[in-house]
Amino acid sequence: MAMNYSEAVMDHFTNPRNVGEIENASGCGTVGNAVCGDIMRVYLDIDDDGIIQDAKFKTFGCGAAIATSSMATVLVKGKTVQQALEVTNKAVMEALDGLPPVKVHCSLLAEEAIHAALWDYAEKNGIMIEGLEKPVSDISEHDHGHDIDDEDED
């Protein structure tokens, strides 16, 4: 089956930016998707002014997961932690000139991995980042809205 990937996606897949890890990172987050089995880890180096000086990632996943984590790390570098929250999966997809519909969840993994790293940074420093919600470790939980076998009481 042929899929239409943009040149930007192919570029970031074949030549991913910021692959690796940061020792003693200010924040590190790992998220996965139990449905496809892909896993993404993001490391952030954040200075005393809350500016993201460096971002790296390791992704065990599909080509779109690699391209979206590459682009997400490019986009958050040089931003404040608050601005980094604007690097949503939509922003990542736009920067990559789009993704095929079945690959949208890969960009969610990138957004959630950034959030998980920011959450770790906030926890380590005892601070709150306005607008940041506790990330889930398995984003496939997001995809299905409600759990049928779970209680639904308020």
Ligand code: FES
């Ligand atoms: S197929 Fe699951 S992250 Fe790409």
